[in-house]
Amino acid sequence: MxxxxxxxxxxxxxxxxxxxxxxxxxxxxxxxxxxxxxxxxxxxxxxxxxxxxxxxxxxxxxxxxxxxxxxxxxxxxxxxxxxxxxxxxxxxxxxxxxxxxxxxxxxxxxxxxxxxxxxxxxxxxxxxxxxxxxxxxxxxxxxxxxxxxxxxxxxxxxxxxxxxxxxxxGSINFRTKKHLHPLFDDEDVSFRCSAAGGTIVKTVSFLDSQRSSLTLSVKATSAAAINSMDTFALRERYELLEKEGIDFAIAQLQTRELIENLSVTNGTAVKLDPRILKARLLRFVPEDYREYLLGKLYLDLDNQFRR
Structure with missing residues (x-):
């Protein structure tokens, strides 16, 4: 889960x-x-x-x-x-x-x-x-x-x-092998972007230049969450979704830079709500992450690359 x-x-x-x-x-x-x-x-x-x-x-x-x-x-x-x-x-x-x-x-x-x-x-x-x-x-x-x-x-x-x-x-018994229950349990699976060199610089140029060395990790803490990760092959499946995750991280940084540069137009201050503009450009509202495909992945990356 x-x-x-x-x-x-x-x-x-x-x-x-x-x-x-x-x-x-x-x-x-x-x-x-x-x-x-x-x-x-x-x-x-x-x-x-x-x-x-x-x-x-x-x-x-x-x-x-x-x-x-x-x-x-x-x-x-x-x-x-x-x-x-x-x-x-x-x-x-x-x-x-x-x-x-x-x-x-x-x-x-x-x-x-x-x-x-x-x-x-x-x-x-x-x-x-x-x-x-x-x-x-x-x-x-x-x-x-x-x-x-x-x-x-x-x-x-x-x-x-x-x-x-x-x-x-399939036939895995959730009574004898505990798993997270979506209707009751708290979320305990998280995502993070990592670089082969160990350090990530939160800039578009860094992510673009290091794309081939970036990976997504999937982690859990409780035994039930680890069982859920194994049963539903979350590590393996999200390895195939690294492109979507890294693309989102880059888009998030680009959007932030764009908003920061849009402070003045024609000499007049542009009245922008940065959160609303960011949500519209990324087509992602962090508070509603559960409603989007890959929403938890995007939420965790949004938090990781927030400056």
Whole structure:
């Protein structure tokens, strides 16, 4: 994870909670005339956690299934997982439907349109004639195959690109190997430009002349962030984006020099807001870095080369 998506699902919380509550209530109504079974007690135990927007409830729901499965035979484990998968049916949720709440409606309410894991792929949603046309993949932070009761839990759904979700993450277990959670954790991946000689002079001429010796480094401090860097191949992927990063650093310095030289025109002081002009020329607003492709890279370089 490069950027955090705290409050990403704020606008979706109410309709999605209603959708989950309807699923659970319909299940309870269908079971009224049937003999109590393991799934009945399990759903009653986890209901409040499944619809919650709290991280500790996400963990409680996952822990509860782990504890229950330890008490069951292999056959009963398989049956419970299958029944939970059928109840919290993610496949049905992802179908393109015009009126019923579904994955396209949910993703349309995502506040960000860039993959939080790599931050260089879009993750936006389109509708046509009220029908879902395309949307980001929804990564199940805790795999729905292992935790099927969390297949529709909002805090377990991360809008992401296909490369991060399917190609790179694959079947890696985020329960046993901790990773940053975009909906809850603080950002802990940073970028920096380095020169082979060790010293960078913050001038356009230096960066232009030393371009071939400049590199981008990607760093993290916590174990979860380091795991995220490894899983999503951030070092390797951003090595391929060095040109974009160095071009931005040079453009930032050039823009600053331009603004400094535009103090007088025709003998009259030009009233410029340097921050606004810089943002327009670079097409980048530092405060909104999460909304841009490569925005965290640009933010860190903007801070590094600020004079």
């Amino acid at each position: 490069i950027i955090g998506l705290k409050d990403n699902w704020k606008d979706a919380q109410t309709p999605h909670t209603a959708y989950l509550e309807n699923i659970i209530n319909d299940f309870k109504n269908r079971r009224v005339t049937l003999a109590p079974a393991l799934i009945d007690k399990f759903v009653a135990d986890v209901e409040r956690w499944v619809i919650s927007d709290r991280r500790d409830d996400l963990e409680r729901a996952a822990d509860h299934l782990d504890n229950v499965l330890e008490t069951l035979s292999d056959a009963d484990q398989e049956q419970l997982l299958a029944e939970l998968g059928e109840l919290f049916n993610y496949t049905y949720f992802t179908q393109k439907k015009k009126t019923i709440w579904n994955a396209y409606n949910l993703c349309a309410l995502s506040k960000f349109r860039v993959c939080p894991y790599c931050h260089h792929s879009y993750a936006f949603t389109l509708h046509r004639d009220k029908m879902g046309l395309l949307r980001p993949t929804l990564d199940h932070y805790y795999a729905k195959s292992d935790y099927p009761h969390l297949a529709l839990t909002l805090t377990n759904l991360i809008p992401s690109c296909y490369t991060c979700n399917s190609t790179l993450k």
